[in-house]
Amino acid sequence: MKLKYLGTAAAEGFPAAFCNCEHCKKARENVGAEFRTRCQAMVDGKLLIDFPAETYLHAVRYGTDLSAIENLLVTHSHTDHFYAQELCNRGYRFALNMTAPVLNIYGNSEVHAVFEEGTRRELRPAVAESLRFHTVRAFEEFTAGDYRVLTLPAHHDEREEALLYCIQKGGKTLLWLNDTGILPENVFGFLAQKGIKADLVSFDCTFADDEKPSSARHMNIYQNCEMRDKMVKYGILNTNAKYYATHFSHNGAPFRERMEQMAQKYGFIAAHDGMDVEV
Ligand SMILES: [Zn+2]
Ligand SMILES: [Zn+2]
Ligand SMILES: [Zn+2]
Structure with a gap:
């Protein structure tokens, strides 16, 4: 699988939309190199994870044919x-001559x-026909095009069941872990029981x-290490697994x-906007 990080900032972006903190001011001085947009990733030019305003x-x-995207996983x-x-x-x-x-x-x-709510006012019937919404819950498994997908419950917001995704194709496994705090043991147990051996964890x-x-x-990053240790304990990582960090807040001077x-320093790779990764 080819993973592309399209956006690597937390909710406010970097530099943050309305912020004049020292980090954001400094980032604006070199905005071409330093800016981070809101979180999104693409797999093989066919599957998107999340759909921010960016x-x-x-x-x-990045010259993407957005109409070729067949599946969108929203966290x-x-x-x-x-x-x-x-x-x-x-x-x-x-949109004419769409691919998918x-x-x-x-x-x-x-x-x-x-x-x-978001599409109520402007969605044309012809457009509605091309959009299929599938409501999913945690601990489910489904097929999206060429991908096997498992859903995991995030520790993120008590008002909704935020989801994390395990995506598999061609014997490779990608674990997408944001937004979330430290996950409870049952999530690792579920992955172990499903026989997951992740090649890349974000x-x-x-x-x-x-x-x-x-x-x-x-x-x-310390909690990322803690989570990685748990994954090792549960045997859900491949020996050559790679670990990426993303969704950085402006407060952390990213x-x-x-x-x-x-x-x-901790065995991770910091993602940046536009980064290409082979899983
Ligand atoms: Zn977020
Ligand atoms: Zn700021
Ligand atoms: Zn969030």
């Missing part, structure tokens, strides 16, 4: 992960509610190396070189 920017920036309904309004442009006179006739969208019931590292995380719904050095 989806359009990402498609233009949860927060605005940095799901901007439903953009989907109104997938068809009618707004249908886009399958997978998400929890709250994501479905946001989909309905961790929520919102708080970077801040030793006092301000909430339990995201992680810092300058590219700083994040790379921090991650490397």
